[in-house]
Amino acid sequence: AAREYGLAMQQQHVTKEYLAIVFGWPEWETTRVNAPIVRQGTVKPSRIYLKQMIDPTGAEAVTMFEVDRRFERDGRKFALVKARPVTGRTHQIRVHLASLGHAIVGDKIYGPDENCYLEFIETGWTEKLARVLLLDRQALHATRLQINAEREWASPLPDDLRGFLGRTL
Numbered sequence: 001a002a003r004e005y006g007l008a009m010q011q012q013h014v015t016k017e018y019l020a021i022v023f024g025w026p027e028w029e030t031t032r033v034n035a036p037i038v039r040q041g042t043v044k045p046s047r048i049y050l051k052q053m054i055d056p057t058g059a060e061a062v063t064m065f066e067v068d069r070r071f072e073r074d075g076r077k078f079a080l081v082k083a084r085p086v087t088g089r090t091h092q093i094r095v096h097l098a099s100l101g102h103a104i105v106g107d108k109i110y111g112p113d114e115n116c117y118l119e120f121i122e123t124g125w126t127e128k129l130a131r132v133l134l135l136d137r138q139a140l141h142a143t144r145l146q147i148n149a150e151r152e153w154a155s156p157l158p159d160d161l162r163g164f165l166g167r168t169l
Helices: 002-010 092-099 115-123 127-133 159-168
Strands: 014-023 030-034 037-039 052-054 062-073 076-085 140-147 151-154
Touching: 002 014, 002 140, 014 092, 014 159, 052 092, 062 092, 062 159, 076 092, 115 127
Parallel strands: none
Antiparallel strands: 014 076, 014 140, 030 062, 037 052, 062 076, 140 151
């Protein structure tokens, strides 16, 4: 099974679809991000070892995005976005969305302030982090996986993310 899956990945016969709740309303309905990604610490100082960034020296990374719906919550704008990564780089969807100005709700590294991650490591989840990030985890969920057009799995949005969406479902 591992060999089959690995070969399917190499041949780009694996289709993945994610849903992300992001800050703000994208100006686009669909967009394609083709921006290489590298671990930030390899090109400049980084306080977070695993943080990735867009850089021409990075590995190819391509993601397709589509706005599913826009909504407001407590006077703030959010969008539910479908993400279809063409390549499979570490943190690819998170990095690409943040580069578009629409970080994922709850993202401690690529969200409003990377210091949220460092603070979380030191203190755990706090009311201060809740006010900034709104969720204690990334609002990113793998909804569909298809291999070789023969096998397909689907997973509905979990209750906490459905609750964040509220009546917009």
